[in-house]
Every structure is written in structure tokens, then in C-alpha cells.
Amino acid sequence: MSRQPRQAELDALPVREAVPALLRALDAHGTAVLCAPPGTGKTTLVPLVLAGLVGPAAGGPRRKVVVAEPRRIAARAAARRMAWLLGEPVGGSVGFTVRGERVAGPDTVVEVVTTGVLLQRLQRDQELAGVDVVVLDECHERHLDADTVAAFLLDVRETLRPELRLVAASATTDSAGWARVLGGAPVVEAAGVSYPVETVWAPPARPVRPPHGMRVDPAQLAHVASVVRRALAERSGDVLCFLPGVGEIARVAGQLGGVEAEVVQLHGRAPAAVQDAALSLAPGRRVILSTAVAESSLTVPGVRVVVDSGLAREPRVDHARGLGALATVRASRAAGRQRAGRAGREAPGTVYRCWAEAEDGRLPAFPSPEIRLADLAQFSLQAACWGDPDAAGLALLDPPPAGAMAAAREVLVAVGAVSAAGAVTPRGQRMARLGLHPRLARALLDGSAGLGARRAAEIVALLSEEPPREYGDDLAAAWRRARAGADAYGSRWRAEARRLERAAGGGDGAPRAAGGGGAASRAAAGAHSDDAAAGLVAALAFPERVARARGQGTFLMASGTAAEPGEGSGLRGAPWLAVAVADRGPHSASARVRLAAVIDGDTARAAAGHLLRTAEEVRWEDGDLVARTAERLGAIELAVRPLAKPDPVLVRAALLDGLRSEGLGLLRWTEDARTLRARLGFLHRTLGGGWPDVQDDGVLLERADDWLEPELSRARRRADLGRIDAGQALNRLLPWATGEAARLDELAPERIEVPSGSRIRLDYGSGQGNGQPVLAVKLQELFGLARTPEVAGVPVLVHLLSPAGRPAAVTADLASFWQGGYRAVRAELRGRYPKHPWPEDPATAEPTRHTNARLRRRP
Structure with a gap:
């Protein structure tokens, strides 16, 4: 194919100075870590040189180079940029493949793919036949797919193809860590020529609430919009504003009405035409509101100003409740550097940071690796297909958490993807090839058996990319709206549904009885309505989230978590729900339902059959023992009846619980x-x-x-x-x-005899001091007793009582009391109790429990 490379542009890319060192490193070690600042050409020039399309090897043998990018938008943009540098259209020497789209031909030697596509390719062909070099771009983002691909490629190099070359490339990364993982790979650094970027600290004037869950304080978004307006007034050039998600982009866009600039919304869900337009020069001034997709890989031309909200999104999983969601967090310092660098790609620029300078040092250094935070079911299935179910032999920068791997194994066993020992099944191998989360793969395969591939694929496509919030929380209604709509989401949804329909059409589509699929297929035979079909597929995907109403618009999911649709939702009156999307705030007692479908009890039983249990329950409840036979779907009680002869072992355990x-x-x-x-x-x-x-x-x-x-x-x-x-x-x-x-009676007698002859009960439970037993006795009954009585060698605490039985004095030393304290007691009480003896010398007086009159009558 004839071409005319844009040599001047190629020569101007700063990374070319590091290319010789990179080539030497690859020749010597086969692996290398390339650290190059944004704008140096690491994503575009390096693959062309490695392929022999430009540079010292141009005109010689071609090498097949695969470049892995974390996002579809970056993969398409990188391919277009490289093809432009060669003076060719995309699909010639340079092509790309992303999910649902491939632009490449027989002459393609540099192919840009997403890490997900490369992962699927490795599972089909572990040798990567015909590929000479793999470049893993933007390693610093630590996406799970990228970490997994790197580990698999290292395994391939070690066992199958030692000649396969591997480059880990990034602008800001843990270069020492990646060098270690790549077997002591050399680190090659390229000098940047980015222009200076001035930092303007622009914190809110008043405190804003910190983000939690998916929620961002509206006051924070209003502040970001005001900083964008300030940047437009104070600086020239386009403004690139970083926000955590699509919802925040839409809200800030709504607050920028009337600005003298075009407002462009850039994110992974935006139509390809909008993405392409955002990455092209425009005649007028623009404000580009973007998620993290513009942090790296992409150059947005015309940008001279960055407004950084300081927020990012990370995955969070509650394994105990089976709930996963994105959470809004403070962006790392590395992400802040990447974002700021966008302002200095083409000329000196400015970054407005929407937080105080004093807070900057407290931010995390790097983003949290996804492997530490995410649901690992898909990773676990990939590892099982690779032959390493526990991922123990994979070279990973961070090992997967044991608890998350155990939760993932439970999911995979339930859907029939792996055996109890973790070995992948034929069904699991097919599920892995679908490019879906194992839950959704189960729903596609088992749902197709009863509903047909087309309808199941359409519903699963809705679940694989959550529809916009304006579609509502009713899955069936969202399905109808997607079919009728002509918006960007509807276009992507239709393309993905077609892909899934083709993927579900062949192979072993038989449902697994162990996962409840066989019963689900039979239940689906008569499920012709959209509502029933949507409910079945959602329940197949998330059986732990089938939920039964328990009054006042609240539900209990099979996982044991309470769930509640929003106020005014039509789902609140349903008897059963299949909850597809829910999130639970850190201090919330129940999960908020974001997307669900109405189902009936039979569908719930069919889809979540592996959670169905009938068991004898004997427990302490409401102050007494309860014995019954209960049928439960997970935590949901379906039916109970009294148990006449409960197991004595269970009875004893329940009674002990009551005592506890x-x-x-x-x-x-x-x-x-x-x-x-x-x-x-x-x-x-x-x-x-x-x-x-x-x-x-x-x-x-x-x-x-x-x-x-x-x-x-x-x-x-x-x-x-x-x-x-x-x-x-x-x-x-x-x-x-x-x-x-x-x-016992000798060491701790129940009673003790006092000089009067009375046997007085000792109190061992209400003593003072060091737990001394208490002897409470009328003072007159101890006359003549010089020493304090002892019990087990411990002096008792004597409570001396008045004739009326009221406390008069307390002592643990009677001898001292007779000599001192007695005089005060005698002076106070003798007038009040004149009929009782009050001798001047109690140590020699006769003890008595009687009055003076009775003493005189004694012979």
C-alpha cells in the first residue's frame, strides 16, 4: 500500500530519543518498561518503530505489533493517529479491534485493541500466533484486564514463546514494580517536552459534603461549573474539565448555559461521532466535560486549560451481600498529574484544581489497583480457563484478595462455570468466550433456552451496560424504551444485542440444572410477555437478588439484604422483584433499587433454585424456643409449619442461645x-x-x-x-x-456465730473493698469481741447496726473501733435508744441481743 509518512511530525515526537535504548532493551531481555510523559509519542511512534513501519528498521521485515489500550475510545484514537502519521486510512498498516467493531485488513501490522479483546484472544490462542510484540499501554491505570493480560503474556513467554516481546508503557507508573513483574526488565525513560502548566488552587468557598457511594454534593458540582466559567474568563484556549461520571457531566453541562463556548460531553458511552469530534480541532472555543477517558492516551487538541474536580470512580464490592457498584473517591496524585498534563500538550497551560493546596499531600499517591477492589468472578473464570484457578502461579503486581477470590469461586460454582475444586467446565469455557461477567453469561445461555437467543441477548445487553437513569428503574420498561429509542445508548445497545445473539446461537446452550437453569427453562416456556422475560433474565443473572415484598414498599433479597425502590417507583407494589442494579450507602440500612423487574414466586424459585432449602429450624426467638420446618429461598421465608419432634441436639443448642x-x-x-x-x-x-x-x-x-x-x-x-x-x-x-x-462450710460458712450466740448470715455478694464478706449485726451483739472475725483468712467487713437495724458504722478492725469510733456512735445513739445497753467499755461488756429490762430479768 502506497503511503506518505508525515516525517516532520514523526521526527518531532520526543520519545524517538528513547527508541534506541528501548530496542536494545528488547533485544537483550525481551521485555522493557517504557516511562514517557504525556505527549511524547509513546502510544503512536513506538508501535510504528517496533513494527518496522518507520525508523531504522523501515523497509525491512515487518513485525506484527499488538497495542493494548484500557478503553475503546483510546484504541480508536491511537489507531487513527498512527494511520494519519503514516499517511494512510485506518485499516491499512494500522487497524483496531474493540468489542463489536473491527477495522483491520490483511496488510495490518499494528493492531490496537482493548485489553478485554486481547484477553479473549489469548484464551483462544495462547501462543498469539503471528504476533511479535505486545505493548501494554497506560499500565498506571491498573485495570484488572490489563493486569491479567500482563500475567498471561509473561506465562506465554516463559512456557511457549520466549521470543515474544513485551513492553509495559505508561506516563506515571510504579516502574520498579512493573520491572520486577516483567522479570527484571530494563526501565527506559523518555524525556518530555510538555509545556509548563501553572497551577491555580480553587477550593470551594464553603465546605462541601464528601462523596459517598455514587453521590456527589450538588454544591461541589456547582463549584466546578463556576470554576469553568472563571477559567473561560481568565484564560484562552479550550477548557478540559474532569468529572467522575456521566451523571456529573450532564449536571455540570446543565449549569453552563450561556457560556461563549461549545459544551462537549466526552465519555465512554458517548457516540463514536461525538468522541471523534471531541478529539479533533474545532473552529470555535470549547468546554470538554470528560470522565477519566481523557486522562491518558488521548490528546484533545486546542486544550490550554484543565479544570480538575479532584474526583474519580472506583469499583466497590460488598461480597457478603452480593452488591457491587462504583464509588466516588478522591483522585490520586498520579491522576492529578496526568490530568494537569493535558493542559501542556501543545502550549503553556493552566490547571485549576478544585481543592485546597493543603489537601493535596494527603491524597493517595496512585489509584487503587482494581484487583484489590473489584468483583473477581470474571478474573477467577479467566484464571480457571488459563489453568490456574487460584491465580497462584500468575505474575501479578498485586495478588488477588483471598476473600474476594472465595466469593468469586462461589459464584462460578453456582452458575456451573467451574467445579467445586475450581476446574473450568466446558460450559465455563463457553461463558468466558462471551466477553461478559459470568452472571450475565449464565443469564444469556439459560435465558436463550427458554426465551430464544434474540430476546435473551437484548435483555443481557441492557444489563451489561446499565441504561441511562432517565430510562427508569423498571427493566422491562427500559427494554421497550431502548427498542424504540434512537439515542446513543439505543444504538450501542442494539449493536451489543446483535453480538450477543450471535454468540448465544451455537455451542452448548443447554441450561445447567445445578444452577437452576433447567427449571428456569421450563418456567420460561410460557413467559411470553416482556415483563416476564426481563424478570427471568435478571433473576438468572442475579439469583441472590430475587426479592420478596415485606410491606410498605420494602423487600428482602435472598442474600439477606433489605432493598427499597425509590419513592414513586412503580416497582414498590410488586410481590416479587428480580433486582439487577442496587447500591447501599455506608450508613444505610437497606439497598436502593436502581434497576429491577417484576417477577412471580415460581420464577424466583426457578432462577434461584440452588438457594432453595427446606430445613428444621430450632432457635430461641421472642423469649422462648421455636421449633418448625421452614422452606427458604436464601434468606426469604417461603413457608413454615410447626415441628412436633425437633432434634434434641438442636433444642439444647437453642436453649443455650436463650440463656446466653x-x-x-x-x-x-x-x-x-x-x-x-x-x-x-x-x-x-x-x-x-x-x-x-x-x-x-x-x-x-x-x-x-x-x-x-x-x-x-x-x-x-x-x-x-x-x-x-x-x-x-x-x-x-x-x-x-x-x-x-x-x-465449703468451713472455708465460706453460710452463717457465723457472734458473741451474743446469734448465727448471722454472711453476705458474700455485696462486700466493699476487696470483695470482703459482709457481717451485718447489731452493735450490742459484738460486745466483748476484740478481733474481727475472718473467713478463709479474710477479715469480714462488719456493718454495725443500731437497735432498729439501721447502719451505724462500718469497720474491718473491731479493736480500733471499740477504742475510737464507738464513742461517737454511743454519744449519738444512746439518747435515741435508752432501753439498750451502751457501756463505756464495750470490749469487756456482756454481748446481748436484748434490752436493758430483759437483761435485768435474767437470773
Whole structure:
């Protein structure tokens, strides 16, 4: 093919100075890490040189080069730029392949693909036959597909094709980490010639609420719009504004009415024509509102000013509830550098940062790797297809979290993609080739069996790229709107539906009984309406999210999470829902339903059949034992009936739960039992040894076998617990084996005899100080007693009572009290109680429990 390279433009790309070092590194090691600032030509010149299309090897043998980009928009833009540099149309020497679109021909030697496309290609052909070099661009973004592709390619180099060359390229990245992963690859750095960028700190005048979930404070977006207006007034050139998502772009665009510039919305969902226009020169001034797609790989011509909201989106997964969503977070410092660099690609520029300079140092250095945050079901399936189900042998910059991998394995087993041991099944291999999340792949295959490939594909296409919020939260209504609409989403949806229909048309489409597919197919035979079809497919994709109404517009999902459609939603009155999209805020008691379909109970049972359980339930509930047979769909109770003869083991466990929740007060505690417990507690504290700890309910419940049997095993309800004599049961814990139990009355007597002859009960449970037993006795009954009584070597705490039985004094040293404190007590009380003896010398007086008159009558 004849061509006329634009040599001047090629020679002007700064990365050409690093090309010789890169070629030497690849010749010596086969791998290299290329660090090149934005605008140096690493994405466009380097692949052309490696292919032999330009540079020192031009005119010689061609090499097939595959360039992997994280996004479709970047892949198309890079291919167009390289073809333009060669003076050719796209599809000649340079082509591209993204999901649903391929522009390449027999002469194509440089092919730009998305990492997802390359991943699928590797699974079909592990050797990548005919490919000489792979360039992984924008490694710093740490997308899961890119990390997986890198690990697979290293495995290919090590085991199948050591001659395959691999370049990891990025503007800002952990070069040392990537060099380590690539087996000690050399790091080649290219000097940048980007123009200086002035930083203007533009924080909000008043505090704004931090982002949570998908929500961004409207005041923050209003502030970003005001900074855009300020930038238009203060600087010349186009303005590129970074926002976290499509919704925020639309809201800021709505607040820029009347500005003297064209407002362009750039994001991955925008039509290809809009994306192409944003990446081309325009005659007038523009404001380009963009997601992270414009952070790297792309040059947006004419931009001299960047307005950075400082926000980004990252995936978050609640594995326990089966909920996944994007979360708005503060963008990293590396992302901030990338964004600011967009202003200096063509001339000196300015970045307006919508936060305070003092906050900048507290931002994370790099974006969080997706492998640490995302749902790993698709990654786990890819690893299983590769032959490494646990991903233990893959060279990954960050290992996958064990908990996320375990949750992913559960999903894959449920949908029939892998065996319990993690080995991929034939069905799983086909699911991996569909380019869908395994849940959606299951819905496509099993839904096609009952609904036909076309209808199943259309619904799955809706689920694979969530429709715009204006489509509403009813999946069936959104389906009808997509079919009738001519908007950008509808065009993409139709293309994806056609692709999925073709993919679902052949091979093993038989549903898996283990995943509930067989029953689902039978249920779908009569499901002709759009509502029923949408509900079935959504339930097949997300069986843990089938939800039953429980009143007042709220639902309970099979996963156990509460869910609630928004106010005014037509879904609130449905008896059952298949929830396709839901998110739950950090402090919210229930998930908010974003997209769902109405279903019936039969569809719920069919799609989530693997969650259906019938079991005997014996538990402590509402203050008593409940025994019943319950049929449940996950956490959803379908039917219950009383259980006449529950398993005694389950009964005993439930009664123990009752004792744990309500305490040992459920047993019969007589006064003697409470006293025994206090006496034993005193001996445990004082002597230790074999005397048991009986004061702590938890300790006693742990030893239930030692003291509550056989009464506990005979109990069947709360009332039976109340008939268990706690004191008699506690006797079983005494140290009988050592013989110490026989000394209980000696070491901790229940009563103690005082000089008057009375036997006074000791209180072991309400002592002061160091847990001393309390002897509460009338003062006159202790006359003549010089030393304080002791129990197990511990002096008792004497509460001296007045003749009326009221506390008069407290002492642990009677001798000192008789010498000092007694005089004050005598002076205060003798006038009040003149009929009782108040001798001047109590240490030698006769003890008595009687009045003076009775003492005089004694012989």
C-alpha cells in the first residue's frame, strides 16, 4: 500500500530519543518498561518503530505489533493517529479491534485493541500466533484486564514463546514494580517536552459534603461549573474539565448555559461521532466535560486549560451481600498529574484544581489497583480457563484478595462455570468466550433456552451496560424504551444485542440444572410477555437478588439484604422483584433499587433454585424456643409449619442461645442458690485452685455440660428452664475430686456465730473493698469481741447496726473501733435508744441481743 509518512511530525515526537535504548532493551531481555510523559509519542511512534513501519528498521521485515489500550475510545484514537502519521486510512498498516467493531485488513501490522479483546484472544490462542510484540499501554491505570493480560503474556513467554516481546508503557507508573513483574526488565525513560502548566488552587468557598457511594454534593458540582466559567474568563484556549461520571457531566453541562463556548460531553458511552469530534480541532472555543477517558492516551487538541474536580470512580464490592457498584473517591496524585498534563500538550497551560493546596499531600499517591477492589468472578473464570484457578502461579503486581477470590469461586460454582475444586467446565469455557461477567453469561445461555437467543441477548445487553437513569428503574420498561429509542445508548445497545445473539446461537446452550437453569427453562416456556422475560433474565443473572415484598414498599433479597425502590417507583407494589442494579450507602440500612423487574414466586424459585432449602429450624426467638420446618429461598421465608419432634441436639443448642441472650436468670434461683453462688465466687477469688468461677455467666455457659446436665437435655421450652434448681446444679461444680468440697462450710460458712450466740448470715455478694464478706449485726451483739472475725483468712467487713437495724458504722478492725469510733456512735445513739445497753467499755461488756429490762430479768 502506497503511503506518505508525515516525517516532520514523526521526527518531532520526543520519545524517538528513547527508541534506541528501548530496542536494545528488547533485544537483550525481551521485555522493557517504557516511562514517557504525556505527549511524547509513546502510544503512536513506538508501535510504528517496533513494527518496522518507520525508523531504522523501515523497509525491512515487518513485525506484527499488538497495542493494548484500557478503553475503546483510546484504541480508536491511537489507531487513527498512527494511520494519519503514516499517511494512510485506518485499516491499512494500522487497524483496531474493540468489542463489536473491527477495522483491520490483511496488510495490518499494528493492531490496537482493548485489553478485554486481547484477553479473549489469548484464551483462544495462547501462543498469539503471528504476533511479535505486545505493548501494554497506560499500565498506571491498573485495570484488572490489563493486569491479567500482563500475567498471561509473561506465562506465554516463559512456557511457549520466549521470543515474544513485551513492553509495559505508561506516563506515571510504579516502574520498579512493573520491572520486577516483567522479570527484571530494563526501565527506559523518555524525556518530555510538555509545556509548563501553572497551577491555580480553587477550593470551594464553603465546605462541601464528601462523596459517598455514587453521590456527589450538588454544591461541589456547582463549584466546578463556576470554576469553568472563571477559567473561560481568565484564560484562552479550550477548557478540559474532569468529572467522575456521566451523571456529573450532564449536571455540570446543565449549569453552563450561556457560556461563549461549545459544551462537549466526552465519555465512554458517548457516540463514536461525538468522541471523534471531541478529539479533533474545532473552529470555535470549547468546554470538554470528560470522565477519566481523557486522562491518558488521548490528546484533545486546542486544550490550554484543565479544570480538575479532584474526583474519580472506583469499583466497590460488598461480597457478603452480593452488591457491587462504583464509588466516588478522591483522585490520586498520579491522576492529578496526568490530568494537569493535558493542559501542556501543545502550549503553556493552566490547571485549576478544585481543592485546597493543603489537601493535596494527603491524597493517595496512585489509584487503587482494581484487583484489590473489584468483583473477581470474571478474573477467577479467566484464571480457571488459563489453568490456574487460584491465580497462584500468575505474575501479578498485586495478588488477588483471598476473600474476594472465595466469593468469586462461589459464584462460578453456582452458575456451573467451574467445579467445586475450581476446574473450568466446558460450559465455563463457553461463558468466558462471551466477553461478559459470568452472571450475565449464565443469564444469556439459560435465558436463550427458554426465551430464544434474540430476546435473551437484548435483555443481557441492557444489563451489561446499565441504561441511562432517565430510562427508569423498571427493566422491562427500559427494554421497550431502548427498542424504540434512537439515542446513543439505543444504538450501542442494539449493536451489543446483535453480538450477543450471535454468540448465544451455537455451542452448548443447554441450561445447567445445578444452577437452576433447567427449571428456569421450563418456567420460561410460557413467559411470553416482556415483563416476564426481563424478570427471568435478571433473576438468572442475579439469583441472590430475587426479592420478596415485606410491606410498605420494602423487600428482602435472598442474600439477606433489605432493598427499597425509590419513592414513586412503580416497582414498590410488586410481590416479587428480580433486582439487577442496587447500591447501599455506608450508613444505610437497606439497598436502593436502581434497576429491577417484576417477577412471580415460581420464577424466583426457578432462577434461584440452588438457594432453595427446606430445613428444621430450632432457635430461641421472642423469649422462648421455636421449633418448625421452614422452606427458604436464601434468606426469604417461603413457608413454615410447626415441628412436633425437633432434634434434641438442636433444642439444647437453642436453649443455650436463650440463656446466653437473656442470662442465667431463666433458671430457678432460690435464696440458697444465690448465696451458694456468692460463696463459691468468694472462694474462687480468694483461694483459686479448684474452686470454680461461677460469677461470670459466659464461663458457666461454656461449662454447661459440667453443671446443667441432665436437666438441660430434658428441657424443651422456657418453662422447663425455670424448673431447673440452679443451686442444686451448681453443687456439681464443687471440687469433689480433691475433697475440698467438704470444706465449703468451713472455708465460706453460710452463717457465723457472734458473741451474743446469734448465727448471722454472711453476705458474700455485696462486700466493699476487696470483695470482703459482709457481717451485718447489731452493735450490742459484738460486745466483748476484740478481733474481727475472718473467713478463709479474710477479715469480714462488719456493718454495725443500731437497735432498729439501721447502719451505724462500718469497720474491718473491731479493736480500733471499740477504742475510737464507738464513742461517737454511743454519744449519738444512746439518747435515741435508752432501753439498750451502751457501756463505756464495750470490749469487756456482756454481748446481748436484748434490752436493758430483759437483761435485768435474767437470773
